[in-house]
Amino acid sequence: MSFKTPHSTVRKRKIQRQSLLDTKKHKRHKKTVITPEIEGIFKGMLYKTWICHSCSPLYNFRTDESSLRHYSQHLSAYLTSEIQKQDCFLSSEFSGGLTAQFSVVQGFAIQQDEPDAIKLHISYDEKKNPIEVYFLSVDVNPLEFSNPTAENIRTIRLLKSGFYSLPIMIYNGYIQKPCSAVISWFEDNFDCVIRPVKFNPIDLSWMMSMWTSFKYIPSSKRKSFLTEFIWKIPVDNIGLDTIKFQIAPSSTTEIWESMKNSENDEMTVEYVEKFMSAITSHLKGMSGIKFDSLILEEISTPFIRVQSSGKIKIGSAAHILTVLAHLCCLSSERIYSAVES
Known part of the structure; x- marks a missing residue:
């Protein structure tokens, strides 16, 4: 599977580590x-x-x-x-x-x-x-x-x-x-x-890769979303439609940080591929499931939930x-x- 973003030749994206609300740290955002x-x-x-x-x-x-x-x-x-x-x-x-x-x-x-x-x-x-x-x-x-x-x-x-x-x-x-x-x-x-x-599986993989390491302090009135993956099983009539895995946000952050070899804020195709491969390898070791045969349908990070149907929260x-x-x-x-x- 190619992790190049759809409908373009973009191979890297800027990761906004600081909130875009903080205009002092983003001089071009006038x-x-x-x-x-x-x-x-x-x-x-x-x-x-x-x-x-x-x-x-x-x-x-x-x-x-x-x-x-x-x-x-x-x-x-x-x-x-x-x-x-x-x-x-x-x-x-x-x-x-x-x-x-x-x-x-x-x-x-x-x-x-x-x-x-x-x-x-x-x-x-x-x-x-x-x-x-x-x-x-x-x-x-x-x-x-x-x-x-x-x-x-x-x-x-x-x-x-x-x-x-x-x-x-x-x-x-x-x-x-x-x-x-x-x-x-x-x-x-x-x-x-x-x-x-x-949002196809490539879109969802990019979002998870870009945002999994964001620092987020949940509101005292609300719990943060769990870091979650939902895969669709591309076979009908087997009694199971999807497979859901929840991972501690600290675990996905550790995996992401272990792959970064610099403070560069650009997310590249190579990092997306390595990150998702590390996640699925980790889950395969726990469950024995081959995720390459499944379709990524929904992701959650501590501050956002995204579904392939185009719904976000x-x-x-x-x-x-x-x-x-x-x-x-x-x-x-x-x-x-x-x-x-």
């Missing part, structure tokens, strides 16, 4: 200023299941107050109409209609010329949690994901002038039907393409930007790869 309000937004995103989608640039999207108010009214009417038209059961669930509200959220954009995030808040029942949607760009430089030809540079400059580029969309809500309606509305109104993000506000920056990187690679092909 835009992020963490206020108590922004910190509250980050904390409000914790321990929720977010479903990831990639999003191509939004054409002619405006962020002024008048435009956002118009979008809110238009989308509210569209969602109510679509739910009533498509599903009788859900129309009773949303009998009071759905109210969408757009807002611009600062604190996620890292680079100086990066657009601010867009938050979509959809409420339908005072007694139930609202549906939340974020469109985000975190530390994205389009030139990193395309061949630096003159034509591509001109294309990227043109995109910046007429498009609002937010490569990742994350959705939280216990009913998925409104999500498909939101996607249809955006695609129809802003000439974009929104697709589910799936973050447990540390200090690492939110680090996680989202990597997800934006993956999404951007796929978007620009599709454009060039």
Whole structure:
């Protein structure tokens, strides 16, 4: 198995050892200023299941107050109409209609010329949690994901002038039907393409390798996630679908540190291969299972859980930007790869 990142020729990635919240230690991250309000937004995103989608640039999207108010009214009417038209059961669930509200959220954009995030808040029942949607760009430089030809540079400059580029969309809500309606509305109104993000075993291996050594102190109110691997058995009707292993975070950190021969903060393909080989060898010695024949389906580190289906759950506000920056990187690679092909 090749551990080269999908849809690109990237063979190394920078490991953000310091939190991206600490702008003093990241001089190129000039835009992020963490206020108590922004910190509250980050904390409000914790321990929720977010479903990831990639999003191509939004054409002619405006962020002024008048435009956002118009979008809110238009989308509210569209969602109510679509739910009533498509599903009788859900129309009773949303009998009071759905109210969408757009807002611009600062604190996620890292680079100086990066657009601010867009938050979509959809409420339908005072007694139930609202549906939340974020469109985000975190530390994205389009030139990193395309061949630096003159034509591509001109294309990227043109995109910046007429498009609002937010490569990742994350959705939280216990009913998925409104999500498909939101996607249809955006695609129809802003000439974009929104697709589910799936994490293959290579993606999951990179995430585990990059983040397993991060220092993390759990909240006093919540326990940290265990370091966990879940493999899918690619054989049907044997009475067992998956195999789960939990490892003490200190053990995976020791394995990772034992392989590092320098203080270089770059994670390379070679380190990913060596780390995952060491993990599976360790588990094989305990269980006798040959993991090369299985499909890695889910990982957990002390501060994040990631599923191959595109679902993530973050447990540390200090690492939110680090996680989202990597997800934006993956999404951007796929978007620009599709454009060039």
